[in-house]
Amino acid sequence: FESVEVDGHDVLALYDALKQQTSRPRAIIAHTIKGKGLSFAENNVSFHDACVTDDLYKQALLDLKVAEEACSC
DSSP, X not given: OEEEEEETTOHHHHHHHHHOOOSSOEEEEEEOOTTTTOTTTXXXXXXXXXXXXXXXXXXXXXXXXXXXHHOOO
């Protein structure tokens, strides 16, 4: 049995962990941050089970657009 830890927000790291061939069972531990990239949700424990209002939805779209524009992928 083996395990691999990756940044769960890094698609390429996840892909690399998944494509590695092995003869043993493997667990992939993907470290993530709940609400990552959303100004109102990231690292906000009180948002764990909160509902998204229309205003928060609009804010999420703005936050994600900014993150996408900043990405150099």
